Amino acid sequence: MKRDKRTGSADLAVPARGLSRRGLLGLAGASVAGIGLGAAGDRVALAASASPGAASASAVYPFYGSHQAGIVTPAQDRLHFAAFDVSAGTTRAELIELLQDWTIAAAAMTAGQDIGEYGAVSGPYDAPPEDTGEAQGLPTAGLTITFGFGPTLFETADGVDRFGIAARRPADLTPLPHFPGDDLDAGRSDGDLCIQACSNDPQVAVHAIRNLSRIAFGRAALRWSQLGFGRTSSTSTAQATPRNLFGFKDGTANIKAEQPDVVNDQVWVSSSDGPAWLAGGSYLVARRIRMTIETWDRTILSEQETVFGRTKGAGAPLSGGTEFSEPDFTIAGRENQPLIGAAAHMRLAHPMQNKGMKLLRRGYNFVDGNDDLGRLEAGLFFISFQRSPAQFTTVQLNLAKHDALNEYIRHVGSALFVVPAGAADGAYVGSALFA
């Protein structure tokens, strides 16, 4: 019976492209020849009924395309984000092979398939399974996997251009400046490479990061990682606006996928912006922001609303209207003070205060246990996508200096990555950089 299970899978088609030898070593630590990467287990088809959320569980987003998925994709509910450093001694050819392996594996997983020819639960009895298996029985739940390159990937080490790409570094891809109030932990910042895995099922997102880390073995190692349990932004007009851990609707004035002009103008790098290889890409900023929720929870309602410039219930601007009403920053109330105060988060972050610049926000709430004083280690894992890092820097500089919210938050991690365009079917993510 066990035999049946395994010989059965030998009938499955072996795809043209397989993981590299090094990728297989990462999986196996064993010398198994001829293991390709294919459709060993069609998890979606197997398991649609096992999942709690029929609609979001069955969502499947194409991996290949002109832009990477996971940016304008309607924000999924859960996140596993990981930053990697390329291991010492890794060559340009090995880095390329890693990106090829990651591409093949990501395409399989986002399509609801196992990694490898035999997948998670069968294959040679004397080799480790190619897929770690905890996503068996789960649907894709809208999984997207988004890859990025950090500034350090382009740096020369000891005067040597590690991967021969120093000259192709976008001028914009420099480490973010230090902002007032920054209290950054190097162990939760930066990285040569990043992977953002989003899904409506956390186990599916975790499975993706775990298997991609495993494939990277010997070539790149996890530097830091972060789970997020609740999305804090809507990126589609079809989504209800979620709430952050301060209890406010978050994502109201976000860029939405249904605004193609704004997306083109503010999110995608155009061919006139910089190096040709980057056209169709974007810049990803990640900030781990601690929220001191115990202090916030003792703050009176009027102060809470003043801090954001919006009502807590409907999320309407304090100048009046409903959630999606345009704020009027000129209307004054008592003592001629503006209803939306000068230090209100939404005023300072608004495009009017930032030369028309906007961000596509795609962050997640997190709670990582508690500290020794019994305070929840909680906050916002802020992620934004933008055409240029200058958009983030402009807004954040404004916020870091003046935002009333600063009394209740602390930026403890920071990273910038450039996200290349999507891969065409048959190519790998980032191939234009190495062409």
Added chain:
Amino acid sequence: MKRDKRTGSADLAVPARGLSRRGLLGLAGASVAGIGLGAAGDRVALAASASPGAASASAVYPFYGSHQAGIVTPAQDRLHFAAFDVSAGTTRAELIELLQDWTIAAAAMTAGQDIGEYGAVSGPYDAPPEDTGEAQGLPTAGLTITFGFGPTLFETADGVDRFGIAARRPADLTPLPHFPGDDLDAGRSDGDLCIQACSNDPQVAVHAIRNLSRIAFGRAALRWSQLGFGRTSSTSTAQATPRNLFGFKDGTANIKAEQPDVVNDQVWVSSSDGPAWLAGGSYLVARRIRMTIETWDRTILSEQETVFGRTKGAGAPLSGGTEFSEPDFTIAGRENQPLIGAAAHMRLAHPMQNKGMKLLRRGYNFVDGNDDLGRLEAGLFFISFQRSPAQFTTVQLNLAKHDALNEYIRHVGSALFVVPAGAADGAYVGSALFA
């Protein structure tokens, strides 16, 4: 408009019972008189459509009843577990008040209601909102809240019987013994009180623990807490068996709610077992178990199956059959070795090896970032419910000594709590202990 929102809520009924003055102080740090606890926001009704998973999202389990919910309740997908220590100087009367406040708040939240008369998004403008608000717009998603008492709650401090309950301590409620291989972190172990919040939406579970911690302010403080993202057991025959982070089906041979005789025999404390106040209760064991997944992932399939004594695909016993077939521990294979080996986890944990003792397992997978070497800090947050701690101790002693799985796991946290019976409507959880 903001005024409308707030005065509107003044029309809502104020319930007979409200939070204690101390509970209100926890919420407000302010002197707001006359705030009861009621149905300010019926989140379920508001928001059924906002949720991804219609079926599991709309689930509501009654809080009051003969047993506490969250034990035989079909295991929800997500967990936030918290252990508390009672603050120094807290009196018996204050502890009772805390349990009363927790009961009222838990009953409201599990019914999909906000905490407090005014709830999360309205109320006096010059007071902190009574509810922290991040669950606004979310359905209950099957929220259950389960309370437990640790051995230390019954201890005398400096010779003083803090709460006057030392004499009522069940004889069984002593700290768990040290097991071979234990590598426990005191900061992730024990506690005077515990709360297990389970829901199909993690934000709903986090909201519950956060608000209950807030209500406890000055009386009890968080000692440790753990989020779990994927359940690792089914507790109902209606549930598909989920997979743990080793990729195996977990929960196959678990006690199921549909076996009332087994539940009565193995899970609920009977009136003949010990102190009368505990009848209808249970014992909760929590073990934080690190899984070294990188090592596991390099282990060949045959070894993985040998370790558990089950196939990885179907989860069938290695003696043959399908997932729910009875294992046959006598069938031998090559060289007369039993197909289910002597060190196989499922053999050692099976009732046949443990004087017929069973556990109701209700654990969760966790990933809490990664360590400095880039290894995922991942594992199983094991929870089991049993009529007597001896059931867990017997099985765990067997496993700790002989289990092949020990090569891949490490127990790093441990706690035992007694879970009192459910509260009758109008009473508070644990009232029999103080009667």
